[in-house]
Amino acid sequence: MLSTATMPHEVLSKLLLVDDLPENLFALEALVRGEGRQVFQAGSAEQALGLLLEHEFALALIDVQMPGMNGFELAEMMRGTERTRHIPLIFVSAAGREMNYAFKGYESGAVDFLQKPLDTHAVRSKVNVFVDLYRHRKALDREMQALAAAHRQQEELVQELRCAQAELERAVRMRDDFMSMVSHELRTPLHTLYLEAQVRKLHLDRGNLATFAPDRLAAMVARDQHQIRNMVRLIDDMLDVTRLRRGALSIQPKPADLADLARRVVDGMAQQAEAANAFIRLHVLPSEDTRVEGVWDAFRIEQVLTNLLTNAMRYGGGGQIEVSVALRDGMAELSVRDHGPGIAPEDQERIFEQFERSADGRQHAAGLGLGLYITREIVRRHGGDVMVESALGEGALFRVRLPRVPPEAEGGPRS
Missing domain, CATH: 3.40.50.2300 (Response regulator)
Structure with missing residues (x-):
């Protein structure tokens, strides 16, 4: 019809x-x-x-x-x-x-x-027949075109549904992988704390108070703090990813000195680096007295450097880690170099995505694979960019470039 x-x-x-x-x-x-x-x-x-x-x-x-x-x-x-x-x-x-x-x-x-x-009647009759045939043919052509267009739309809709289904399946896999990683990563420090508590209770039950001498007690507290800090960091990463997805990650730019900020982070991670058989060396260019001033959210930029250093300690294979702070072409530059196995070219974009890690063939490394993703998003919200320069067997250099005044910084706190 x-x-x-x-x-x-x-x-x-x-x-x-x-x-x-x-x-x-x-x-x-x-x-x-x-x-x-x-x-x-x-x-x-x-x-x-x-x-x-x-x-x-x-x-x-x-x-x-x-x-x-x-x-x-x-x-x-x-x-x-x-x-x-x-x-x-x-x-x-x-x-x-x-x-x-x-x-x-x-x-x-x-x-x-x-x-x-x-013959008047014959002419009109014949013309009417051919006109009606033409009109029906054109109407049928239009109907066929409409059906073809509807078919194309249906195919496009089916393709969209297939893509949506694939994306949903991917999201479900990511969720399952994420929950598996969270369970694993939280289980490790919790299990360690639980075993420590069981051992201490055993000593207390036996009256072995020498185990809690001041020198030993300090080491116990340090171990507990390390495991608790690992759990807090995992939870903070999960919360930051949730905020990023909602567009609610708070960025509050204020005047800051990138060199002082880097010194605080490096000093604060010295013991963690020692535990990873690594040593962090800071360079401020052109001299140690140089001030690299700008308007940034100091807490978030410290988070960026912490993530990069943690990444270097996990994958850098120990040894020296070099942190550089400089002013180049009107931009503040922060870089972290390790001397580990390096990152293959095909992995250098992937590692900045959620739940991704460097495929260097080593055993499972701690963490959820969120550090570099959070780092990239924080830097972007400051109007900057982060990049990696690496080749297999030659270590990795992560370079962060920040404008000294981020976009809309004068507007106050941003999300």
Whole structure:
């Protein structure tokens, strides 16, 4: 069934009348014109060809005997052109009813042959038939186009649903992997604390108070603090990722000195570096007295450096870790270099995504794979960028560049 939008009576039908006598054209137009029709007149075959190039016709009524190019020759040309070969042709002739004229007309591709004087009822009936056929064909074409468009939309929707399903499956896998990692990472420090508590309770039950001598007690507290600090860091990372996803990570820029900030972080991580058989060395360029001032959220930038140093200690294989602070081209630059196994080129973008780690072939490293992702997002929210320069076997250099005044810093706290 045809839709309302493509009912045949709404299709404009163009009719072409070709005759070298104006009075014949006038009389023929009076017979064929009607609602939803547009009639074009041509006084010669040449003029008719021009109209055929400009319009799509439902029907052509052509006089056979015309000076110059006659009706049969015009029909031959129309049949030889893709644009016009399907237009129905009705020949009109005042010549006698010799059969060879009619046969020649049909051989030229005519669908009918009318003799003058014309039978009014016959002309109108034949024209109505071909106009109705044209209108139904055009309506059907439009319906087919609409169906094709609907099919394409359906295919696009199916493809979108497939992509959504794949993304959902990926999200579920990420969730499951994330929960597995969280369980594993939290279990390690909790298990260590639990075992420590069990051992201490055993000593207390046996009255072995020498185990809690001041020198030993200090070491116990340090171990407990280390495990608690690991758990707090894991929880903070999870909270930061949640805030980033909601666009609610608070950035509060204030005047700060990047060199002083770096010294605080390096000093605070000295014992952690020692435990990882590493040594952190800080360079402030051009001299140790240089101030690298700007407007930043000092807490978040400390978090950036802490993440980079933690990453260097986990994957750098021990040894020296170099931290540099400098001013270059009007930008503050903070870099961390390790001398570990390096990062393959194909991994250098991936490691900045959530839950990703460097694929260096070593055993499982602590952490959720969120540090570099959080680092990149914090730096971006300061209007800066972070990049890695590395090759396998040559260590890794993480370089952070920060504008000294982040975008919208003058607007106060941002999220």
